[in-house]
Amino acid sequence: MTQTLRDISTLFFSTDPLEITDEEFEQVILPHFRAQRAKMLTTEATGARAPATKRISAPATLQLKDLDLTKLKL
Amino acid sequence: MTRLIDTPPGQPLPQRKAFTSDGLQMAFDSVSLGAAKRCPRYYMYSIVLGYQPKDMSPHLHYGILFHGATERLDHARVKGPLQDSDLIAACRWAMEAAGTRDPETGVFRPWRSAHEKKNLESLIRAIVWYYDEYINDTYKVLQLANGRAAVELSFRFPVGMQHAGEDYLYCGHLDSLGEYGGSVYGLDRKSTGGALTQMFFAQFSPSVQITGYNLASRLVYSVPSSGMIIDAMQVGAGFVRFGRDIVPHTEAQLSEWLTGAMYTIQQTQRWLEQSYWPMNEMACTMYGGCTYQGICRKDPSVRERFLEADFVRRGWDPLEPRGIDA
Numbered sequence: 001m002t003q004t005l006r007d008i009s010t011l012f013f014s015t016d017p018l019e020i021t022d023e024e025f026e027q028v029i030l031p032h033f034r035a036q037r038a039k040m041l042t043t044e045a046t047g048a049r050a051p052a053t054k055r056i057s058a059p060a061t062l063q064l065k066d067l068d069l070t071k072l073k074l
Numbered sequence: 075m076t077r078l079i080d081t082p083p084g085q086p087l088p089q090r091k092a093f094t095s096d097g098l099q100m101a102f103d104s105v106s107l108g109a110a111k112r113c114p115r116y117y118m119y120s121i122v123l124g125y126q127p128k129d130m131s132p133h134l135h136y137g138i139l140f141h142g143a144t145e146r147l148d149h150a151r152v153k154g155p156l157q158d159s160d161l162i163a164a165c166r167w168a169m170e171a172a173g174t175r176d177p178e179t180g181v182f183r184p185w186r187s188a189h190e191k192k193n194l195e196s197l198i199r200a201i202v203w204y205y206d207e208y209i210n211d212t213y214k215v216l217q218l219a220n221g222r223a224a225v226e227l228s229f230r231f232p233v234g235m236q237h238a239g240e241d242y243l244y245c246g247h248l249d250s251l252g253e254y255g256g257s258v259y260g261l262d263r264k265s266t267g268g269a270l271t272q273m274f275f276a277q278f279s280p281s282v283q284i285t286g287y288n289l290a291s292r293l294v295y296s297v298p299s300s301g302m303i304i305d306a307m308q309v310g311a312g313f314v315r316f317g318r319d320i321v322p323h324t325e326a327q328l329s330e331w332l333t334g335a336m337y338t339i340q341q342t343q344r345w346l347e348q349s350y351w352p353m354n355e356m357a358c359t360m361y362g363g364c365t366y367q368g369i370c371r372k373d374p375s376v377r378e379r380f381l382e383a384d385f386v387r388r389g390w391d392p393l394e395p396r397g398i399d400a
Binding site for chain 2: 018025026
């Protein structure tokens with residue numbers, strides 16, 4: 001059975017790196033950054049300014065308990 | 075992973091290997107020698123007394139993590155052509171090392187940096203792009219006689235002065251030694267938020283760190299290096315750019331560096347003997363502003379109170395081992 005791959009937001013914000021599978025690295029994380037690089041190289045080769053890159057945003061399911069508030073100053 | 079030794083508040087720093095029991099520093103690295111050259115008072119606060127900012131700067135955290143990831147790639151490269159599995163291992167290591175794991179529950183919290191350029195996403199981007207940029211690198215890391223890669227090479231050598239019969243030492247770690255264009259070079263990796271211009275590379279000569287590395291690579295290793303390669307990376311909010319430059323030094327320049335190091339080391343002994351480390355007020359606004367400017371700005375009678383409140387005590391020890399094998 002093929003395991004469902006988690007999206008990059010989940011992998012970056014909510015996942016223990018030791019639990020990220022090699023498949024998720026190969027099919028989600030590496031392609032994400034390689035696509036950015038390809039876009040930048042292609043754009044810069046034409047002399048144009050490198051395009052802006054969309055930041056990986058926190059998943060909608062991120063909860064308060066997932067945040068590290070130990071250094072929060074009120 | 076670092077040479078910082080945490081100390082609880084109100085406690086003296088534990089005895090460090092690089093210092094005598096009287097507090098005289100006998101082994102210097104570029105951090106401590108650079109601190110002494112910058113300002114005696116800065117040296118006293120940061121190295122002698124060990125007052126460090128409570129939170130590690132995202133720049134330092136980022137730099138340490140990127141070094142660790144590329145060190146792992148260097149080790150893999152010596153064993154054979156790099157593959158994506160090596161990249162995955164380096165990325166997974168970096169993601170785990172960047173975050174924190176609760177020692178009791180084992181729950182992991184990823185690194186959450188608010189910095190626009192130095193954060194987990196840009197770190198992994200840099201590692202992936204570095205791998206792709208240099209997959210067929212013409213710079214080949216040397217293999218040592220024991221089969222290991224010439225990576226994170228620790229060195230130490232006597233500078234030619236003694237105190238109570240003991241040699242003063244200069245020590246440090248070279249990122250790597252390798253062959254490039256038929257010659258051997260040391261290599262040091264740098265990351266910056268600014269552009270990789272001629273002005274950026276010009277800062278590495280003269281340089282306490284780079285000139286010292288150049289000298290070390292010739293004194294300590296049997297294969298004389300032709301200079302140092304600065305392996306630089308510009309980190310942007312959504313991109314990374316790479317560039318390299320070679321920093322050569324003549325024998326006379328290296329000798330001059332050593333003379334200057336000996337002079338500064340003698341000064342550190344004099345400051346300790348006199349229990350006085352003067353301020354170099356000309357350095358307060360350099361390097362983005364001194365960490366201790368807020369302390370030095372206050373009346374001497376209250377400085378210690380603010381140091382205890384605003385900083386933590388972490389002893390920097392140049393003789394503590396570093397790297398994968400530490």
